[in-house]
Amino acid sequence: MTLDHISYLVPRDRSELFLFRNTRAISCFELVVLETEASEEERRCYSKGLEILAMPIFTKSNRAPSEGDGVETSGLRMECVVQGIIQTQHVDALEILLQGLCGVPKERIRVHELCLKSGPSLAVPSEIRLLCDLAQPTPSWTVRHVGGAMRGAGAEQISVLVRTMVESKVSNNALRFFYALGYKLDHELLKIGFAFRFQRGAPITVTVTSANKMPKLHATDEAVPVTPGIQMVEITAPTAGDNYNEVAAAVCSFCEYLAPLLHLSKPGVSTGIVPTAAAAAASLLSNSGDEAGAAPHPLDEHDTEQ
C-alpha cells in the first residue's frame, strides 16, 4: 500500500492533517491523523509508521481480489435498492399486506437525516448522510455513505439498483466531527413512517415513510411533508459484490407480492401509481373482502358501468 491513494482533505491551515481515504467503493471513514506540514523526509518516515498503523485498516479494503478470506470489497458493502410511491390513503392497506408477508412486527421510523457534502478542499466530492434515529428514547446516530451504482450490461438487466453503501453507528458528536473535516450541511430531511425487517432469501428491509422538510434549520417539530398525498416505499437488502444476483432476485420476487398496490423501480425511475391500488387496498382493509366489487375491476366480466 502506498500513500498515493490517499488524498488530503483538509486545507493546509488546519492543525491536523487528516488523511482521508475516499475511493469509489470504500468507506470514507477510515482516517489517520498525521503530523502537520510534513516535509519530504518526515513524510517518508511517518509513512513507514503509517503503513504499519494503517495496514489493518486500509489493506482489507482495497487489496486485489485474490485474497480469499472474504473480508475485502466483497464484504457487505453494497445494497440492492428499489423505490416506489404509494398514495397516503393506501398506506394502511400496505401495512396490512406487509405484516402478512413478513411476519415480523413493524418498527416505527422517525429519522432525522442530515446530508453533508464535502467542502471545496477535497478533490473528490463526497456526500455522507447522518441519520439520527429519534424513535428510540435515546437518539442514536448512524453515518451512511452511498456510492455510485453498478454500471454495465449486467446492471441494466437486473431490475434493482445495486450500489455501494456503507453504514456505521457513530457517537453523537459525529456531526461536529464532520463539520471539523470541512463537510457542510447540504439539506436535511425528516422521515416518519414504519419499517419491516425480515429474511426472505436475503435480509430485506421495507420502509414506508413520508418525507418531511423543515422550514427552519433543524426544526424537526415543524416539519411538513414534501408531498402530503404520496409516501415513499423503499426496499433494500445488503449484499456483497459477488452475490448481488441472488439478493436482487430475492428482492424482485418479494416485490411481486406488492404488485397490486404499487410498482417499484430503481431510484430515479418514476413509476406512477398502480390502477389496481384502490381495489387492492379496499380488499385488504375490508373484512368481507368483497367490497372491491363496488370498484371497477378490470377482470370483472359482469356489467359495471359507472
Add this chain to the structure above:
Amino acid sequence: MEAAAGTPPALQGQHPPQLAEAVAPPKVERLNQGVQQQLNLESVKTRALGLYKAISRILEDFDAFARANSTPKWQDALGQFSMVSMELFNIVEDIKNVSKAFVIHPRNVNAENATILPVMLSSKLLPEMEAEDNTKREQLLYGISGLPVHMQIEKLKARIDMIGAACEAAEKVISDCRKAYGLGSRQGSTLVPTLDKFQVAKIQEQENLLRAAVNFGEGLRIPVDQRQLPASLPSHLVDVLTVGDGAQNFGDSSGSYTKNTPPFSSNNVNTQGILQTPGGQLIARSVPSPSSAASFDNASTPPLPYVNSPRSSTNITNTPSPQQQVQQQQQQQQQRQKMMQLPQHPQQLLVQQQLRQSSTTGVLGQGTISQLHDLPGQTQQKFQQIPGQHQMSYSQPMLQQQFQNRQLQAAHMQHNMTQNQINQVNQLRSHLNQFSGANSALFNAAQTSPNSQMITNMSASMQSQSLLPRMQFGLTGGHPQRNHPSQILNDQMFGMGASNPASMVAIQQQQQGGFGNIPSNSQNLQPGMVNLPSTTQNPSFPQQRQQNQQ
C-alpha cells in the same frame, strides 16, 4: 401413530377387490408387478407393525414412570427415541422411492392431526356430496346412459356445441343492442377508472418531487442566509451543535467558533489573521511569552510565563520531552471540559509552522541547537492553558524537534522511526480515546520503557483504562497477547464507533462461522444499522476473539 397413518394408503393397493368401482365392470386394480416387488409391501407392513409396538412400549414405560413418579433414565429414553425415529425414517425412505406413482403421505404428522388425517386424505366424497354428484350425473346421462361410451361422448359433445352456439348468439345480440342504444363496450374498465389525465399528471409531478427530495435533496435546501440555528434546538441536536463551555480561545475567534454554523471558511480566515501575530513573535526568542499568551488565555489562569518560570518546571533540553508531555497532559486534564475544540487547530498549526520554519532555516549548527531546545519549551508552556484533545499535537513538535536534532546528531534512525511509530500509535490512540485519562499513563509507559515492553505495557494499561464500549464487549478482558499496535489500533477504531455492540458481535461471529450467523442477528440490530464487514481481520487473532465472544 406416525407409521400407521402412512401405511393405510399403501395397504389399499394390496386389497383391490374391495375397491371395485360401481359403474365400470369390476376390474381388479393391481399395482404394477415391478412396483409391487420393489415396494415389498409385506416387509413394510411388518416393519410398520414393529415400529408401532416399539413406540407403544416406550409410551408404556413413560406411563409407568409417571405413575411411579420417578425420573426415567433420559439417556436410555433418548436412545430409544433415536432408534424409533431412525426406523421410521428408513421406512418412509423406502416407501418414498416407489410411492410417487400412487401415494401421497403426510409429512408433518403430530398428535393433533393424526386422527383427522385419514379423513383428509380420503378422496371419497361426503355422503351428501356424493348423492348430489350422483343425481347430477343421472340428469346428464338421462337419455343416453344405455348407449356405449363413445356414443355417450359424442352426444355430450354435441350438447356442448349447441350451448356454445347459443352463448355466442346471445353475446352478439347484447353487443348489437349496446351499440344501438349507445351504452358503450364492456371492456371499458381497462383504463384507470377514477383518474383522468389531469390527476395522473398531478400525481406524476408529486412523485417526481418526492423522489427528487428523498434521493437528491431537491427542494429541501435552505438558502445560506436563512441558515441560522434556531433558538431552541431539538433535543438530539442540543449537545451536538452548541459549544457551551471551555471557551479557552483567542479572544476574537471564540465568538465565531461557538456558533458552529456550517460555512466555516470565514472563521478560518479570522483565526488565521489572528494567529499570525503570536506565531511571528514566537520565532524570536527574546520576545516574551506573556504578551502573546495574554491574548489567548482565559481569565482564570495567569499569563504564561517565560521559559524559565517556575510554573513550567520543565527542563529545556533535548531528552526530557516525556516529562514535558506528562506535565502538559496533567494540566490539560485538569482544565479540559469538552472535546473537539476547533479553535485549537489553527493556533497550533501556525505555531508549528513557525517552529518548523525556524528550525529548518539554517539551523544546522551546533550553536543553534539550544534554540531548538528552547522552542519546544516555549510552545509547550504557551499551550499549557489550552485544553482539549491536542496532546498529540503538542508532542508532535517535540518529536519533530527531537527528530531533527537527532538527525543533526546522526542518531539511530531506526530508533527514531520506531519511536515515531509508537508515538503515532500513542497519538492516534489518544485521539481516538477521546482524551481520557488513559493517555497520561500511556505516555508514561511509552516513554520510559523500551519498545516491546512498552507495547505490552500499553496494552495492559489500555485494558485497564479502555473505553467503556470496549469494556462492555469484553473484548480486551485479560488479554496479554495484544501486543500488535495495529490490533490495538483496530480495537480503538471500533471503540471509536461509540458503542457498536451489534457490529462487534457480528464481526466476531463472522470470524467464527461466516455469513451464516449474520442473518440471525439482523433482526436484533437497531434500525438503521447494517451488518458491517469486519475490517480488522488480522488472521492470527480470530481465536482470541472467539474466546471473548459474549
